[in-house]
Amino acid sequence: MSARQASVHAKWVIGQVIGTKMKKTAKVRVTRLVLDNYLLKYYNKRKTYFAHDALEQCTIGDVVLLKALPGKRSKHVKHELSEVVFKVGQVVDPLTGMRVAGKQYLEPLAESTEDAEVSLTEKLEQLNITASSPPSPS
Amino acid sequence: MPMKGRFPIRRTLEYLQKGEIVFKKSVKIMTVNYNTHGDLSEGARKFVFFNIPQIQYKNPWVQIMMFKNMTPSPFVRFYLDDGEQVLVDVEGKHHKEITHHVKKILGKTDQVLEAEALAKMELSNPANFGHKKYFLRECMSEVEGQVPHPGLVPLPKEMTGKYRAKMAATSDE
Numbered sequence: 001m002s003a004r005q006a007s008v009h010a011k012w013v014i015g016q017v018i019g020t021k022m023k024k025t026a027k028v029r030v031t032r033l034v035l036d037n038y039l040l041k042y043y044n045k046r047k048t049y050f051a052h053d054a055l056e057q058c059t060i061g062d063v064v065l066l067k068a069l070p071g072k073r074s075k076h077v078k079h080e081l082s083e084v085v086f087k088v089g090q091v092v093d094p095l096t097g098m099r100v101a102g103k104q105y106l107e108p109l110a111e112s113t114e115d116a117e118v119s120l121t122e123k124l125e126q127l128n129i130t131a132s133s134p135p136s137p138s
Numbered sequence: 139m140p141m142k143g144r145f146p147i148r149r150t151l152e153y154l155q156k157g158e159i160v161f162k163k164s165v166k167i168m169t170v171n172y173n174t175h176g177d178l179s180e181g182a183r184k185f186v187f188f189n190i191p192q193i194q195y196k197n198p199w200v201q202i203m204m205f206k207n208m209t210p211s212p213f214v215r216f217y218l219d220d221g222e223q224v225l226v227d228v229e230g231k232h233h234k235e236i237t238h239h240v241k242k243i244l245g246k247t248d249q250v251l252e253a254e255a256l257a258k259m260e261l262s263n264p265a266n267f268g269h270k271k272y273f274l275r276e277c278m279s280e281v282e283g284q285v286p287h288p289g290l291v292p293l294p295k296e297m298t299g300k301y302r303a304k305m306a307a308t309s310d311e
């Protein structure tokens with residue numbers, strides 16, 4: 001009574017897509033932190049998983065969340081693509097929902113520049129900065 | 139002869155075992171996005187440097203991944219077993235604040251941890267004897283003050299079986 005249709009140990013994994021040459025399948029590299037017993041330091045250990053990607057929407061370099069399938073789909077494929085966390089080149093910041101590249105926002109944060117200019121000049125008038133003569137030092 | 143590295147105390151078992159955060163069973167993946175430069179990510183950087191090894195030590199089955207310089211603001215994201223995602227904004231916070239916050243939202247409480255430790259202690263009774271792997275002592279001769287094993291120290295003549303048998307035989311006659 002061998003467990004041929006047993007489920008996988010890893011239910012949810014996150015990894016980076018490294019290959020999409022197979023039809024409807026993405027090759028995903030998953031890194032886990034493993035403790036080196038002598039140095040007592042954590043290092044990344046890699047493992048490749050194959051994931052079923054029905055719509056072939058993955059490109060190499062995407063960060064992807066995989067979900068374990070209830071049973072093996074084929075000899076190597078035991079996971080399916082749940083969602084693309086970060087699409088390569090089109091990273092969306094989850095806090096603001098805007099497109100982002102490294103440390104910069106690609107979309108402008110403020111509404112539009114014209115309103116900002118008008119309010120700036122109004123604010124300057126309100127401040128009433130005049131060039132007064134400096135007091136004599138004595 | 140001091141240890142090598144910047145803060146080598148991070149690499150001691152005592153430091154790793156002192157980790158406070160033990161995640162609930164439903165947490166499967168933890169993702170930290172932070173930046174390598176900038177004051178706002180300073181807390182996140184310290185969190186990754188000091189606290190991530192402790193967290194991974196206490197939660198060996200949680201996958202932890204770090205992403206650098208992907209977004210302008212740092213955040214921590216957790217992926218739970220039922221598909222739920224928890225997003226924690228970490229910008230400008232001190233690394234201790236981050237650990238307290240994470241412990242509060244997704245960590246097991248101290249009460250639960252104590253109860254688990256107690257239950258684990260109850261399983262193994264130190265008064266039992268048996269194989270070295272599971273029990274403290276194998277034989278009574280290992281206890282101080284008891285008769286030692288005759289293989290190590292010869293028994294006094296009066297305790298040996300052949301003397302007793304001889305005495306019993308001569309007294310019967």
